[in-house]
Amino acid sequence: MTSLATAGERVAPAPGSPRGRRAREVRLGLVRSVPLLPSLALLALFLLGPIVYAIYGSLTNRTLTGPNAANPSFVGFDNYARLFASSDFWTSVVLTVVFLVASAIIGQNVLGLLLAVLMKNGTPTLSRTIAALVVVAWVLPEIVAAFALYAFFASEGTLNLMLDAIGLTGPAWLIAFPMLAVILANVWRGTAFSMMVYSAALSEVPPEINEAAEIDGASAAQRFFRITLPMIRRSISTNLMLTTLQTLGVFTLIWVMTGGGPGFKSATLPILAYQQAFNFAQIGYGTAIAVITLLIGAIFAMVYIKVLKPEVD
């Protein structure tokens, strides 16, 4: 991780007033930032712009059709007041947090780490094959994965077929346990990312310390928790943040598998926002939900940065 403090100063500072030098530094800084411009332009127009517009839009009563489509009016925080008074909204917040914790924080991270560790200990050919399968699940286009998992959990699907074969009758998973189904589905889908991160991190851990501890009599568990884990702490924190925030935006998977149902039982915030904005035509109201989703993401991100201090340099 090299960065340059003085090497960038290729222009020899001319003799002169400190202000002259300062002005030159500022100019230099600006010139150096020029390559950033195309990216900043795209980001400002297509990401920052919509966020700002979203915040404004959530303060109107705009609809997709009807008189409020032609002439929406400013309603201040009415949409938010309605949201906070709505039990469906709070259920959705809870569902979203459950989804995040279960599938990303716990599911993908634990399984990814487990796989990374197992692959070090297992037969290389087998490890590579299993790794390939896990990665295929991740590279697959999202909607294909969604269909495959829908078919797996459907009441006449493969899961119940297998349970039948051992004499159990499975329930209609997508109706009776929709959150469980989508959580497992998201773990299936996203574990590869964590697995790759941890695999790389583990390969950077020098084995000497581990071996020394082993010779000293430390058990495998002790070695793992006391030595290995702390050494990959940085990767863990970065990965936690990335997987959490990625999972916050998951839409297609849940939409195809359960549509947010039955009722609103698996309607996480993105699903709720889509339904309100596009299906029920309540654009202003749906945007308010979206803004809150962004806020939740921002809070998670700030918590991670403060607490876990991921490496950015």
Added chain:
Amino acid sequence: MRKTLTTLAAGAALALVLTACGGGNDSGSSGADGESTGSDAGSGSATIKVAYQKTDAFTQLDDLLQKCVGEFEAANDGVTVQLEPIAAQETEYFTKLALMHGSAATAPDVIYEDTFQVRSDAAAGYLAPMDDYLADWDGWDQFSDAAKQAGAGDDGSTYGVSMGTDTRGIYFNKQIFEQAGLPADWQPESWDDILDAARTIKEKVPDVIPFNLYSSKSQGEAASMQGFEMLLYGTGDELYDYDTQKWNVGAPGFVEALTFIQTAQQDGLLPGLEDALDTNLPNRISGELFPQGKVAIIVDGSWVPGGWMSDGSNSWPEWQEVAGMAKMPTSTGQEPGAVSMSGGWLFSIGSQSKNPELAFDLIAGCLSQENSLKYDTENSQIAVRDDVASDPVYLDYNPSFEFFSSLVPVTHFRPATPDYSQISSQIQVAAESVLTGQASPEAAAKAYDDAVTALVGADKTQNAG
């Protein structure tokens, strides 16, 4: 290095050129160009874009358009018609349409519009008034007064030409009824009669779904119209009071209707949740489940036999012998004894169309006497043109026409207001929450009341309790 950069640059250029071509041809405009299509009617070239619904179960409109568009293009040199079929079920279809109206470049010229959306879309400024064109069209005289009203906006202008209308009733499978010992000329007089028959079937013919009533928001307007409103309007209560121009909240009939759904669900008379919440259920009921004898009693629309009579995927030649038809009763048999709901679809003109006159010509051609007859017979619509309704070809075409036309005297229409479509979504939410057991009828009704109040404001609601 130079090669990589050159390749990258060439690739980028290629990509941009391709996308510009791809984008340019289809939807035109990108800033500088301004609007791409259009010139005056009759001179130069023009493109008319038609947005409509097409699914594997609903191809009759596509058939009609293939025919009348061919006729239109032949008669109008230089004019191309671009058909834009939207393959989606109801709710998604309306969403897509609304999104298309967002900009001039994507807005369609001719639209397949549902009557319950027309006031709402007119108020949103999406539709163009057609009064001037209608005044010059002699076909318009053939349309019944009710049909002319169907396309009216709040301001009194007409925003759509009716393609046909429909009513709703009960279909039942006579073979299953025989197995259960129920009469072949069954006519329930009250809701309890329906529940009793369903319970008998559940007992005598156990592996059949006794009864279906659409109750999920994933079925969209079907759940409102063929489902809930068939119940509500049979209790004597209505959604909207035309005299006071206010929406009813706290209506006891609303709770009664929800209680019916709850009872049917608790007694196991309805399809299992995985089917009941399926967005494709209407297709599957009319196309497979009912013809294959897997569901005994359904509440559905008068257009359903259209698919059975066609050569398409829903073809069912034996329907006349197997399918019995009955009127939907009022809740306790009170006057007028039966209830039905009527809707229908229209052809509308998009307000951002560059060639509204050409668009109207296309509509007039597609709803000429000959083409209306074709569509109304093939799609099992109730004709709204007098010359079609009295045509012996029409009358002889479909044996169910007589029955469904007989329901017209007891039929109701949905509230013709711009906010109906949004309120309808709340009806579906209420029905589904009772269906899934997530709410009691009272709680669901209260949630509906609150939602309506939030949507239209407390001054537009009145307590009907």
Added chain:
Amino acid sequence: MTAPAVQLASPRRRPSRVISNVILVLVGLAFVIPLAWIVLGSFNTEAKVSITWPSSWTLDNFITISTWDTTFRPLVNSAILSFGCAVITVVCSVLAAYPLSRYQMRFNRSLMYVILFGTCLPITAMMVPVYALFVSLNLLNTLWGTVLFLAATSLPMAIWMTKNFMDSIPVSLEEAAWVDGASAMTALRRIVVPLMRNGISVVFIFVFTMAWGNFFVPFVLLFSRENMPAAVAIFGFFGTYGTVAYGQLAAFSIMYAMPVLVLYLVTQKVSGGSFAMSGAVKG
């Protein structure tokens, strides 16, 4: 990356190897079953929602859907979207990563945090205002407008990854060039980029894959059939048929998924085995 150290062959390792293998196999089974359903279903005209061994293997499903309208045009649209997005993203992110990697500027740290957060913005939360933005810019239903938006959403992750790759290239070569009077851009073009070829390919393929699989953005921004990419076209299969034609759905899925799977294999080769992306994402 460090080379794997020589493992001492000790008897204590063997049971752990067996246990590891067993668990790996179990996990592998859990992962493979849904994939197998797709593969088996595509060759089976009687495919059901549960996994079935085809009674007769046939290419009928593939043949039925192999028309311009159903399959090929959507795939071409997907290619246009993904390729355009990836090219723009890579060019912009290489440019942007250079100052972030080479210069110590005061706002470096905060910018990187912003970028890190930007990698995970829930796009679904922003589609309504994006739609409104596209309406006012008159970009609705245009392929290239969608390309630009996809590029913008891919930029944060791409900048992050590119910067990581760039950081692992020593500055000394550029320093030599600077002493000789070369400008930053020349140094970037002549020295850094060629050395980063592998990393750039990884980023390119990563962005391409994400854009290829993106469903929601084209779902909201593209309407006409001519512009629809495969992700949306395949959704049509599912949503509008009475009973889903699972065999055809599976066949379409395979044709749709093939390109990115192949690309991933290419990445493996290019980055010399192990995990291609890991060099990019390690913190």
